[in-house]
Amino acid sequence: MNELAIETRDLVRTYRIRKSPTNPSGAPVVALDGVTLDIPRGEFFGLLGPNGAGKTTFIKVLVTLLLPTSGSAHVAGLDVVGQAQQVRERISMVSGGEHSGYGLLTVREQLWMFSQFYGLPTRPALARIDELLRIVGLYEERSRRVSALSTGMRQKMNMVRGLLPDPDILFLDEPTVGLDVEAARDVRAYIKEWIHANSRRTILLTTHYMHEAEELCDRVAIIHKGRIVACDTPAALRRRTAGGTYFVLTTEPLDGIAWVSGVPGVQRADARVTDGRTELRLQVADDGAIAGVVKALADRERRIFSLQKIEPSLEDVFVQIVGRRLEEADEGGRP
Amino acid sequence: MSEIARARGLRRVVRATLGRAYPRIIGANRERSWLFYDTVLPLLGTIAFVYVYKALGAPDRFVGYVIMGGATMAFWMNVMWNMAAQFYWDKQGGNLELYMVLPCGIVPILLGMSIGGFVGTLVRAAAIIVIGSVLFHVTYAITQLPLFLLIFAVGIIALYGLGVTFASVFLMWGREAWHMAELFMEPVFLASGFYFPVRALGFWVGMGTSIIPLTLALDAMRQLLFPGSHPALLPVRAELGALVGLAVMFMLVARWSLRKMEYLARREGRLSLRF
Numbered sequence: 147m148n149e150l151a152i153e154t155r156d157l158v159r160t161y162r163i164r165k166s167p168t169n170p171s172g173a174p175v176v177a178l179d180g181v182t183l184d185i186p187r188g189e190f191f192g193l194l195g196p197n198g199a200g201k202t203t204f205i206k207v208l209v210t211l212l213l214p215t216s217g218s219a220h221v222a223g224l225d226v227v228g229q230a231q232q233v234r235e236r237i238s239m240v241s242g243g244e245h246s247g248y249g250l251l252t253v254r255e256q257l258w259m260f261s262q263f264y265g266l267p268t269r270p271a272l273a274r275i276d277e278l279l280r281i282v283g284l285y286e287e288r289s290r291r292v293s294a295l296s297t298g299m300r301q302k303m304n305m306v307r308g309l310l311p312d313p314d315i316l317f318l319d320e321p322t323v324g325l326d327v328e329a330a331r332d333v334r335a336y337i338k339e340w341i342h343a344n345s346r347r348t349i350l351l352t353t354h355y356m357h358e359a360e361e362l363c364d365r366v367a368i369i370h371k372g373r374i375v376a377c378d379t380p381a382a383l384r385r386r387t388a389g390g391t392y393f394v395l396t397t398e399p400l401d402g403i404a405w406v407s408g409v410p411g412v413q414r415a416d417a418r419v420t421d422g423r424t425e426l427r428l429q430v431a432d433d434g435a436i437a438g439v440v441k442a443l444a445d446r447e448r449r450i451f452s453l454q455k456i457e458p459s460l461e462d463v464f465v466q467i468v469g470r471r472l473e474e475a476d477e478g479g480r481p
Numbered sequence: 482m483s484e485i486a487r488a489r490g491l492r493r494v495v496r497a498t499l500g501r502a503y504p505r506i507i508g509a510n511r512e513r514s515w516l517f518y519d520t521v522l523p524l525l526g527t528i529a530f531v532y533v534y535k536a537l538g539a540p541d542r543f544v545g546y547v548i549m550g551g552a553t554m555a556f557w558m559n560v561m562w563n564m565a566a567q568f569y570w571d572k573q574g575g576n577l578e579l580y581m582v583l584p585c586g587i588v589p590i591l592l593g594m595s596i597g598g599f600v601g602t603l604v605r606a607a608a609i610i611v612i613g614s615v616l617f618h619v620t621y622a623i624t625q626l627p628l629f630l631l632i633f634a635v636g637i638i639a640l641y642g643l644g645v646t647f648a649s650v651f652l653m654w655g656r657e658a659w660h661m662a663e664l665f666m667e668p669v670f671l672a673s674g675f676y677f678p679v680r681a682l683g684f685w686v687g688m689g690t691s692i693i694p695l696t697l698a699l700d701a702m703r704q705l706l707f708p709g710s711h712p713a714l715l716p717v718r719a720e721l722g723a724l725v726g727l728a729v730m731f732m733l734v735a736r737w738s739l740r741k742m743e744y745l746a747r748r749e750g751r752l753s754l755r756f
Contacts, residue, residue: 246576261500263590
């Protein structure tokens, strides 16, 4: 048995696109640019990156929806080009914001329909559907029409659909996008439980939620402009930010933060405005450097509401590697 | 591999086909508006032609021609809107991607769409025939029921084969599916002789429009329903033979176009990505 659930070598995927204002030359867009990755069986693997980084293209190649332009990809030891049919026997895919199925069916009917596509006999299929609906907290809605479900309920139903055939490898493409906090937490809790229940199972999750990748994944790869720029455990990735100390400081609104980087010992500063307050995320050379920032704020007659020393997060890793925050990279991402 | 028991091979194809047919069949019960849109509205058009023939003093059998045409039209509309355009809707809704990575392949999905669509449309067509025949006192003198049913069955197989071909073609062309469907509505109503014997268009025009399976199927069924009085395009058995040929041809073309669509989808990504 192949111990690698997913294996790619120099995987390249380009798209031919028409000339447009954003691509006046009509040059091919490189979505994946030589991705080499090994994901062992049983691993919960996260692919983290901004919009347009190549996450979805990577998944689409692996689930046999797209052919690679060059390079190779194997899923469960099977070639996604030459053995697509066998690959499809072993996988399942759930995407965020998915509106699959038919609104006039009830939740249970819709799931039964999908179970038939995988050849599940009706009685065990319905028993499994009921069991999974109970687990995700959707059993009471089983007779409700799909068209009447909320976004969160719908995504839970999609998760059940993905799990129905009990795949060896589950591909989750931003499964919690657009969900409210509670629904996203439920989905995360269940997929974590699902993968740990059987060592045969592997999950490849794409997300651009840092905390999701940190909470769920055994290992995380950061993808940027079609390239894997880092790949390790979340803890090991965080250690890459060694050499600095991180603080989050909340203060009254600031006009600009360029001056913060000029404070001795400050290595990097980012700002977010929330609820009329400015949240400064600071990377400083040592703890003492924060005193200079506090003094500078006092000189500007700005009150400080909170100051907290924090562990570096994957977001800090992303900033260090890519040079921009994830949201900024999203804004500059490809269509 | 999964520890859940699964059927494979032909048994899985049957399960997947029935699974996909289910929403089509159940949908007819859940969305009762079809009673109005799919039965009453086509009947209004049919009734208009009935009164035209009555005003002209045409023989009573022409009323029967029109009602038969109205019933057959329901199948054409089903094939265009719910077969040919279906992949387009499925792409928009995200189903197409899921269908394309199913282990059962996409053929059972199309079979299920066809069977489910056929069952639903059969009820609608029967409703049109019954209501129209009762309203206008039409009588049929069917003499060869097995042959009539055989022609109907072969015509339907050829028609849904054409629908599967169009499903791939519409998607590959990348046009708005409803524009394509509309393009094929009124001209086909005219050219296939839905409201009159196709022979009235002239022999060679009738032969040309016979590429649409309904033309020959409708002409052959009218010959059997109104024996001796229908101006036939070809003898019934020749039309049956041609329908068998069309059925085989459309199934082969459908198979080829499906493979082509799947290949293009994987190579260019144009079916699953919005570049």
